[in-house]
Amino acid sequence: MVAVSVSEGAALKEWAAVVKALESGEQILVLRKGGIREEGFDATAETFFLYPTGFHQTGDKLRLEHAHFLEEAMAEKPPEGIVRIGSFGQVVETFSVSSEKTLERLAPEYIYTVDELKKKFSFRPGESLTALAVRVYRLPRAVDLPVKTQYGGCVSWIRLQSPVPTENARPALTEEAFNRKLSAVRIGVHAGEP
Numbered sequence: 001m002v003a004v005s006v007s008e009g010a011a012l013k014e015w016a017a018v019v020k021a022l023e024s025g026e027q028i029l030v031l032r033k034g035g036i037r038e039e040g041f042d043a044t045a046e047t048f049f050l051y052p053t054g055f056h057q058t059g060d061k062l063r064l065e066h067a068h069f070l071e072e073a074m075a076e077k078p079p080e081g082i083v084r085i086g087s088f089g090q091v092v093e094t095f096s097v098s099s100e101k102t103l104e105r106l107a108p109e110y111i112y113t114v115d116e117l118k119k120k121f122s123f124r125p126g127e128s129l130t131a132l133a134v135r136v137y138r139l140p141r142a143v144d145l146p147v148k149t150q151y152g153g154c155v156s157w158i159r160l161q162s163p164v165p166t167e168n169a170r171p172a173l174t175e176e177a178f179n180r181k182l183s184a185v186r187i188g189v190h191a192g193e194p
Contacts, residue, residue, distance in 0.1 A: 009107035009160035010045040011085070014057065016052035016073035017062060017170050021111045022136045023050070023087045025070045025173040026066070028181045029110050030089070030132040030157055031097070033123055045157065049164060050136070066111035078144055083151070085164050086142035087172070090183065095189045097129040103152070106131070106188040131189070137169035145181075 021027040052073065062070060078084045097103060103117050121129050143164045151158050
């Protein structure tokens, strides 16, 4: 069990289904190029809350075997105007993904369809996709917060206006299981390099 200070209430907006996958330990990667309203993705936050959203999220963007994460997210969706924060992540390693071949090699490590990630990759051609390997911790009790106007829009990062306690948070994966997944990610990123 841990208690961590999440700097200045930093929160990363992510599809609710992906948050479920991260919280379950199925996925340890966060893949980003930045939102439409951002110049690129700034990966400077080392610890952040996971802010589940339905923005742009549809079932056809997830591989069939992972559809249950969307079903779970929809079944647990809080009332309109509320966001439910149930976890936070710590960045363990950051990778630059500069080719579709690398995305294809990493496919076992994320729940999106490969085509969906290729669309993200081709957004703003010439820029690499950032992959964060994140150790996720689940809060003992999810916290419901009111959705604020400043949380809206197509951006990656927001600052929560209310405190969220992290005491007694538990890792989604054991250290050993996390390290196995991290090794697979490293192999996927670096395979084929000289």
